[in-house]
Amino acid sequence: MPDNFYLTTTLPYVNAEPHIGFALEIVAADVIARYHRLMGEQVVFNTGTDEHGQKIYQQAQAAHQNPQAYCDEYAVKFSSLKTQLNLSYSHFIRTTDSHHITAAQEFWRRCSAKGDIYKKAYKTKYCVGCELEKTDSELLDGRCPLHPNKDLEVREEENYFFRFSKYQTALLSHYEQHPEFVLPSFRLKEIKSFVAGGLQDFSISRLKAKMPWGIGVPGDENHVMYVWFDALINYISTLGWPENSENFQQYWPGIQLAGKDNLRQQSAMWQAMLLSASLPPSKQILINGFISVNGQKMSKSLGNVISPAELVTRYSLDGARFLLMNLGPFGEDMDVSFGRLDQEYTAYLANGLGNLCSRVARLAEKHGLGVADWARGELTLRQPAKPQAEFVTAMEHYELSTALSWLKQQITIVDQHLSETKPWLQTDVVQAKKDLTIAIQQIIIVVWQLQPFMPEISEKILNHFRSEQITALTPLFPRLEN
Numbered sequence: 174m175p176d177n178f179y180l181t182t183t184l185p186y187v188n189a190e191p192h193i194g195f196a197l198e199i200v201a202a203d204v205i206a207r208y209h210r211l212m213g214e215q216v217v218f219n220t221g222t223d224e225h226g227q228k229i230y231q232q233a234q235a236a237h238q239n240p241q242a243y244c245d246e247y248a249v250k251f252s253s254l255k256t257q258l259n260l261s262y263s264h265f266i267r268t269t270d271s272h273h274i275t276a277a278q279e280f281w282r283r284c285s286a287k288g289d290i291y292k293k294a295y296k297t298k299y300c301v302g303c304e305l306e307k308t309d310s311e312l313l314d315g316r317c318p319l320h321p322n323k324d325l326e327v328r329e330e331e332n333y334f335f336r337f338s339k340y341q342t343a344l345l346s347h348y349e350q351h352p353e354f355v356l357p358s359f360r361l362k363e364i365k366s367f368v369a370g371g372l373q374d375f376s377i378s379r380l381k382a383k384m385p386w387g388i389g390v391p392g393d394e395n396h397v398m399y400v401w402f403d404a405l406i407n408y409i410s411t412l413g414w415p416e417n418s419e420n421f422q423q424y425w426p427g428i429q430l431a432g433k434d435n436l437r438q439q440s441a442m443w444q445a446m447l448l449s450a451s452l453p454p455s456k457q458i459l460i461n462g463f464i465s466v467n468g469q470k471m472s473k474s475l476g477n478v479i480s481p482a483e484l485v486t487r488y489s490l491d492g493a494r495f496l497l498m499n500l501g502p503f504g505e506d507m508d509v510s511f512g513r514l515d516q517e518y519t520a521y522l523a524n525g526l527g528n529l530c531s532r533v534a535r536l537a538e539k540h541g542l543g544v545a546d547w548a549r550g551e552l553t554l555r556q557p558a559k560p561q562a563e564f565v566t567a568m569e570h571y572e573l574s575t576a577l578s579w580l581k582q583q584i585t586i587v588d589q590h591l592s593e594t595k596p597w598l599q600t601d602v603v604q605a606k607k608d609l610t611i612a613i614q615q616i617i618i619v620v621w622q623l624q625p626f627m628p629e630i631s632e633k634i635l636n637h638f639r640s641e642q643i644t645a646l647t648p649l650f651p652r653l654e655n
Contacts, residue, residue, distance in 0.1 A: 226400030
């Protein structure tokens with residue numbers, strides 16, 4: 174029986190078009206999922222849309238739309254990324270799905286039965302952009318640093334609260350026992366420091382009279398669930414929890430990918446909620462940084478938001494995937510510009526992998542080479558390659574840019590082999606064929622491992638060199654037009 178592997182992205186709010194930041198997250202998740210399938214594992218890959226909360230409600234009102242109709246319209250824009258970016262996710266969950274609503278209400282009941290939910294009146298500062306309460310220490314000049322253009326709301330009402338403070342010791346113990354629970358390591362240090370500083374119970378409901386767009390609180394028709402309490406439960410409701418306990422137990426706990434603005438919610442709030450519901454904590458949480466454009470934060474007002482569609486139009490589908498994974502280590506803040514992307518596309522794809530494959534295919538055609546010349550020994554049609562140790566080590570630690578850099582080095586090595594042997598100048602035909610066969614075999618090995626990153630191009634290259642008679646190859650990555 175194959176091993177089971179489960180990973181999920183965060184669910185983006187449906188209050189804006191998909192942008193390069195989420196594209197980075199979901200393509201990284203797709204690369205991980207495809208790698209684990211390549212290794213023979215049974216993979217569940219989850220994503221979807223987060224559709225409740227005040228931010229969505231206000232956007233729908235501003236658009237003069239019913240909230241559900243508004244969510245339906247934007248959910249399509251995110252589900253269309255499956256085709257646009259060639260994603261292999263198996264599950265797409267919407268937090269307005271009937272099963273998710275039922276699961277969220279059952280989760281609430283379990284936390285309540287544990288004595289971890291209570292009602293009280295309170296007053297707080299609230300950032301609608303983050304959908305989070307804010308303490309004075311988190312503010313910069315009295316504003317949320319992530320949403321400085323949004324006025325904070327002062328809320329004073331009676332809400333239900335979750336006993337977050339009860340789980341401080343349990344969370345710190347879990348972090349100590351699992352030193353790679355949050356990656357990169359400096360994010361684990363950050364959340365440990367936050368939890369060690371003391372936890373405040375947080376509000377998990379909103380008065381329905383003021384903000385009706387949410388899942389109803391069990392047993393209280395006057396309240397709806399706080400959006401974060403509801404949304405986080407998607408990671409298990411998508412597995413069929415609580416009814417399908419067999420499927421849930423087969424795949425949970427899983428790997429979660431999130432941005433750094435989600436660190437607290439994913440690695441502390443959600444984990445405390447799981448403990449309260451007597452469910453296992455997540456397996457691991459991968460926290461990414463932010464993407465800036467030409468040194469500036471992406472902003473509609475600045476007109477510098479880069480969409481996935483723009484990337485695919487300019488660089489091709491697999492070109493866009495490659496360039497996203499080539500931005501830098503997952504976890505670090507990254508800066509991007511079309512100038513930089515153009516240079517890397519030209520260097521690594523047009524002049525790199527694309528040119529190498531075209532040269533070798535053209536020479537193979539000239540010398541009458543085919544699959545029978547390279548498919549022997551460990552390299553067969555059924556199993557054209559096997560992952561190399563350096564690649565496996567990087568991928569198993571989710572160091573995707575490291576794995577990609579190593580593969581780029583292998584492409585350079587093949588180029589160097591050709592430059593040294595110069596089969597196009599060889600008068601010894603046997604030696605020329607031998608040198609070309611070595612190049613083809615190395616291309617097969619590298620491209621087999623490139624499949625998670627560039628599935629379409631990889632399949633095209635592998636199939637081309639599997640031909641009985643290899644022919645010249647049309648350019649895989651055409652030159653960019655200025």
